[in-house]
Amino acid sequence: MRIAILGGSFDPIHLGHLQIAKTALKKLAIDEVWFMPTFSTPLKQGQQASFADRCFMIKRAIYGYRRMKVCTLEQQLGGTSYTIDTVKRLKKQYPMHEFCWLIGMDQAIRFPDWKSSEELKQEIDFYVFSRGSEEIEVPNDFHKVAMELYDVSSQEIRQGKKLYMLPKSVRMYIGKKGLYIEGMVQNVMSEKRYRHSVSVARLCVELAKAHHLDEHTAYLMGLVHDVCKELPYESAAVEMKYYYPQLQQEARAIWHGYIGAHYIRTHYAIYDKHIGQAVFHHVKGRNRTDYDRILFVADKLDPSRGYDSSKEIAVCRKDLKIGYELVKKQQEEYLEKERKG
């Protein structure tokens, strides 16, 4: 068989990658495309999802495409993934197949920096996928394949942008596991609010641990609770009118909880009911589930707010219901004082 390899971090895989594989199967004389996730990339830092998660996302994305596979050879090789070593190993391990290598324009430009790039060109044929209109120089023994490009990168996805460029199954997985959530949240708020969010998430985890609840759920809800807090008033008003017309009369300071609960579902594919409810009610509080209580108290008692809340935190660690009542009462007293001026 003739196999085309598409190597990359796939952190995460997106529709641009799938487009290369589909075009290759259509235009080149090949039998299969094998996605080859890097174990660890030499020219790149800041890879964020584990190898297992990246593989799993690829498997989900190519589900139903009979001629697309995942190859985990670079994990078997271990250490830093250099393509020259991968290609040699491929040929040894699969002498019955013939291989070629697929790359996008951005990688083709950086090709001269690859380890033993001259030798590599002798080892295997390269096919570069580009719009065909670019004047950019790539090694002249590369074959060019014209393709309609999707304007998206994995980095943009990790920042929470262009999430519609993910296969639906991958998007659901990212939401469920909370992959890349830190970068996504950081991208929609000031540094100070992000620090608060991280600190609330930590306290949520601490309280979840003390009460034998799911720590991952607690972490996620803490991190995302203020995701809509810095939305401009005009946009917030539109969202409220559209999604929560019955709640428009409530104070503006409360809106971000409602809009946030909607946002994390539609944007981040976080469908966990506990998280949605806790975010929805976190400003005023709701004394129904432990997750509701934890997020409410953690937001108010966040140590990074600058006052000593250690006594209240200790009460919450011991008994969440009593702790909730205590914090709720303090909040009401504070609001009353504010009202009186």
Ligand SMILES: Nc1ncnc2c1ncn2[C@@H]1O[C@H](COP(=O)(O)OP(=O)(O)O)[C@@H](O)[C@H]1O
């Ligand atoms: N939007 C896109 N359209 C076409 N090719 C792409 C796109 N994004 C990435 N590629 C190509 O897909 C391959 C794998 O991408 P990626 O996992 O992002 O690589 P890496 O992170 O290792 O640079 C690379 O050859 C890259 O050039």
